[in-house]
Amino acid sequence: MTYHTTLDGAVAAAAAAAGPYGSWSAARRRDLLHACADALEAARAELVDLARTETALTAERLDGEVTRTTGQLRLYGDHVAAGRHLSGRTSPGAAPGGADVWTVDVPLGPVAVFAASNFPFAFGVPGGDTASALAAGCPVVVKGHPAQPRLSRRIAEVLAGAVAGADAPDGTFGFLDAESAGGDPARLGIELVRHPAIKAVGFTGSFGGGRALMDAAAARPEPIPVYAEMGSVNPVFVLPDAIADEAGREKWATALAAAVTGSGGQLCTKPGVVFVPETDDGEALADLTMFRIADTAPIPMLTEGMAAAHRTWSAKTAEAGAPARGESAVPDGTEPDARAGYPFAVQITAKDFEGDYREEHFGPAAVLVRADPADYPALADSLEGQLTATVIADDASAADRAAARALLPSLVAKAGRVVWNGVPTGVAVVEAMQHGGPWPATSAGWSTSVGTEAIRRFTRPVALQGVPADLVG
């Protein structure tokens, strides 16, 4: 099976498909999403193998991600088939003359999807943006990530086959990659967003990339919404009584180190900044966490460019004079592996928490900040918008609960999700999930790119006033 491979071809086909596909029943859309899931499932082994080669992520992680991705496609299909995505507002007899007013929901039209590199399946070509747009009744034109050309194309073939097999209009699923644009992926992305037939954009990636697409979308004759998820440092606030004994310190040092280094620290919800109390217990936790991080073997990163950026950041941070105890970074006297991410952590005090330490950093690294827990609310207030914020506390401690009560309003004001006694890296694909957050974490903090609510980004409600029900829908 195939798909259109030029920008104009893919978008024109998507525009032509928008009407017919947009009028499909929710049950048919569910069947299409299930068919996509089935097709990915059938190609699982081949795709995981390709992904392993191109991403350097482990087969185990990639296999789990395929499961998440097929589950997501099926869930979104089931969600719309059950009508759970509908705004469903009704005001009987409310219009002048006593007519009923109620809402129906219509798809926005062709959606441009920008696949991320760090989740080649769950946020990649067949990921959440593709699934939610198709569930909403919108054709998609997906731009594959240039770091995964073979995997992206193969997934596109699999999806194109499933979409055609479900008798969807030609153009319901489109795919483009750098080859279509003479090798310049950034230009291809901007041109895609500028195309007048595109009506919305889903993006997961860097701040610079997201902002460029937002600017292009806002400057169009017809501005369109860009749902961009651009990441954050995902602060963690450790309260004293949670780490008052060795068991607590051991538990949280291990959990935090695993969250910092898992998948090479290349998750948008990686806890990049951990605030610990400036006490002996806090220092012990920080040291143990750094040790656990440093004790992790180097991890191949998604690209050599990312690995190089990580090494540069680590070296700069270490040189800045921060007491970087525990960093392994590049072992002395060895030539770094070009693709390896060397686990790394630094400890600083709250007064030095400025500049680079506040920026998102992709890779197996974290900044541990020793602070007075009484200052946690002010530190939280000083942060930019975040995807997540986490509190680690002793549930049974009145002191920790009082401190949390004082801190939580600041976290709720700054983040899209607040985690209690956990790590932020597991993002459940469920109805209540909010994977969003204030600027600059995302472009539209009132939306989510994970969970069934993501579907609603690509529809709009229409009020019907007195229209005979048998004439619509």
Next chain:
Amino acid sequence: MTYHTTLDGAVAAAAAAAGPYGSWSAARRRDLLHACADALEAARAELVDLARTETALTAERLDGEVTRTTGQLRLYGDHVAAGRHLSGRTSPGAAPGGADVWTVDVPLGPVAVFAASNFPFAFGVPGGDTASALAAGCPVVVKGHPAQPRLSRRIAEVLAGAVAGADAPDGTFGFLDAESAGGDPARLGIELVRHPAIKAVGFTGSFGGGRALMDAAAARPEPIPVYAEMGSVNPVFVLPDAIADEAGREKWATALAAAVTGSGGQLCTKPGVVFVPETDDGEALADLTMFRIADTAPIPMLTEGMAAAHRTWSAKTAEAGAPARGESAVPDGTEPDARAGYPFAVQITAKDFEGDYREEHFGPAAVLVRADPADYPALADSLEGQLTATVIADDASAADRAAARALLPSLVAKAGRVVWNGVPTGVAVVEAMQHGGPWPATSAGWSTSVGTEAIRRFTRPVALQGVPADLVG
């Protein structure tokens, strides 16, 4: 009672109020909104009188609008107190480790509100944007419309008094007008939108004004959402059997003429374009509608500038060679009253439906387009995005129902609200109302500026994961 009168003063106070006011319970916000309604009610006679002087609208219309506005304030207060604005998503046990995930909703922060001139109350200083932002927990900074300086200031005093009387933080309600900016309202507006403490914008007005604010908001270091309602021509499609007898023609000619000329045709939902069948019946309806429009006495418009623009448009349209039967415009040989809107209508055929005829026109005027009803779907498809679209049909006619069934998908795709056998000018302030629609009718077609759903524009959901319930909210 008073309010801050400089931009920096008003916005700084709003920023300082955002935290404390944002943490108010919904019940307290309800009480504040009711207090605002009570205060407007107490000043009703004085305000209607002032409004009559500055807007030239009738006392009866203005009195009704005060009732709508106070009802709106009370409704939005009751809505949040009942928790009906909450996203309320719950996923029990869904997070890793079995923690519950559920959403709470937080206000975005200070909202800039741009008052419209055509509804000095319902879309003015105390209007829907102000009411929905305050209901959401956001302080507001309202820019008064320059055409109504005295009324705007007096309403601001009344609201500032009510807000202070409810013990709301200083800065919860702010007001600015052209005087604050050395007489340049456009510059004041742009500066307000650019102010870093402003987090969202509500606007009702012209396309040019809305687009300028959108561009300013999108170019900020932190882009913010602009909810701009910029109007449309609100097409009406008349099907043959609805006007097959004289009673039907009489009924709809009268209703349409009243909707075209009511409030001087200065409503964003005025039916500006009416498609009639190119049959003897259709022509009879068009003639009768034009006669009814022309038979209406000239209506003082909101400003002399609007009246002049209306005269220019009418003259240009008449000169364009359209068979402008029925226009009264300015009677021959008379000097026009500078503020009068002379009712006017033109008839054209579908092939001439281009250019100016497709543009929104403020004033008591309409374009009647004779067309083959079989072409209605294609004509609808050719339109820009609309706030409303209307079908006039004989409910009992199988032919009309079949034609409507073919037409409705195009209308649903183009409009925010579809009206059946009515006129679009009555916008009910209810839960199911959708006063929005695709670009260029609004900047964000998935939102509404009328009805309780308007509140949600100014909040965002936050997912809580395992957080002890007693520590939040």
